[in-house]
Amino acid sequence: MFFRNLQIYRLPAPYAMTADALAGALTFQAFTPASSSELLRQGWQSPRGAGMPLVHAVNGQFLLQLVTEKKVLPAKVINQVAAARADELEEQQGFRPGKKAMRELKERVADELLPRAFPIRSAVLVWIDPVNGWLVVDASGPAKADDVVKLLLKAVDKMPLESLRVQRSPVAVMTGWLEADEAPYGFTIDQDATLRATGESRAQIGYKRHTLDPQDTRRHIAAGKQCTRLALTWNDRISFVLDESLAIKSVKPLAVLKENATGVYDAGERFDSDFALMSGELAQLLADLVEAMGGEAQA
Incomplete structure (x- = not known):
């Protein structure tokens, strides 16, 4: 887990x-x-x-x-049943239901179909x-x-x-790491990144499983693009993708972390062991990440 x-x-x-x-x-x-x-x-x-x-x-x-x-409750099913009902009403009253009547008919059909x-x-x-x-x-x-x-x-x-609020903008920090081609101690830059222009065009370029060439990324940064998404590895233990909102995605424990997991066989013990390992590692990762962002912003 x-x-x-x-x-x-x-x-x-x-x-x-x-x-x-x-x-x-x-x-x-x-x-x-x-x-x-x-x-x-x-x-x-x-x-x-x-x-x-x-x-x-x-x-x-x-x-x-x-x-x-x-x-x-698929809309297609509601529409089909409502259309059949509308045909019946048209035969009975000589004219087809209007927009308001059809809307009310669809609502009744949805209520009828909900239990199924x-x-x-x-x-x-x-x-x-x-x-x-x-x-x-x-x-x-x-x-x-x-x-x-x-x-x-x-x-x-x-x-x-x-x-969570930090002292420095995640976008500015990640852009600085790419420009310097170096992440802070404990972190390494991986092969996924997104750079987006700050102007009206909002043009962006994305790297996926692609070596980030420093000259190439610096050229985009010099042209006004900033990093909004960056893949990183922490202490050779966990890889993840950091975005501009400080959300962390695509978290993966690496082999060195899995090797340190205790060998337990009972399902309950294994669940607790995995949770203890995860919570301990992620707590330190979050602390290091906040430090890399200049610390927490004060209220």
């Missing part, structure tokens, strides 16, 4: 919240399947399966799971580090992370959660 994407938030360090207290707060938002008349349902579910605590705690680190159940809609479930994992003050959502985009944050803020009274 290793998060693939990191949407990063800040808590006070240390954050005075126990696993039991957090689980108690989340109980009122525990996941239950959507009813026949509901299109969407969200709630918390144990990362370790039925009957386990909503907050899984290992060495003072917390793991949560937000489950979303959404019913799929196919439910699809998805889950988003959340790591909370009360010791170092991190809250990280394993989501590729901010929309899913926002769903998590909104529910948490409703459940936990006055939760002091904030977005």
Whole structure:
């Protein structure tokens, strides 16, 4: 188990919240399947399966799971059924329903078909580090992370959660690294990058699995482009892609990290071991990254 994407938030360090207290707060938002008349349902579910605590705690680190159940009701099906109904009405009343009547007809058809809609479930994992003050959502985009944050803020009274803010612009910092062809200590530049023009054209050039030639990137920077996305490796242990919003994507633990994993065979022990390894490594990675960005911005 290793998060693939990191949407990063800040808590006070240390954050005075126990696993039991957090689980108690989340109980009122525990996941239950959507009813026949509901299109969407969200709630918390144990990362370790039925009957386990909503907050899984290992060495003072917390793991949560937000489950979303959404019913799929294709617009094509609604339109087909509504069109057939409209044909019947036209035969009965001698004229076809107008725009408003068709809109209302489609709404009624959707309500009728909803109980037969196919439910699809998805889950988003959340790591909370009360010791170092991190809250990280394993989501590729901010929309899913926002769903998590909104529910948490409703459940936990006055939760002091904030977005991560740093002293220096990530775009300016990444551009500087490319221009110097050197990342700060502990980081190396990999083979993916995106440079975007700052003018009205918003022209951009992307590198994918391509050696970043310093002369080439400097030429683009001199022409007014800035780095908005950059692939990096941290301490030869974790590779990732950093974007302009400080989101971390495409996280991959490297072989040297996997080799250090303890050899446990019980599924529960392996899960806890993996979570402990991940949380320990990512906490240090985030600390080093913030330092590379000039430290955290003061309120």
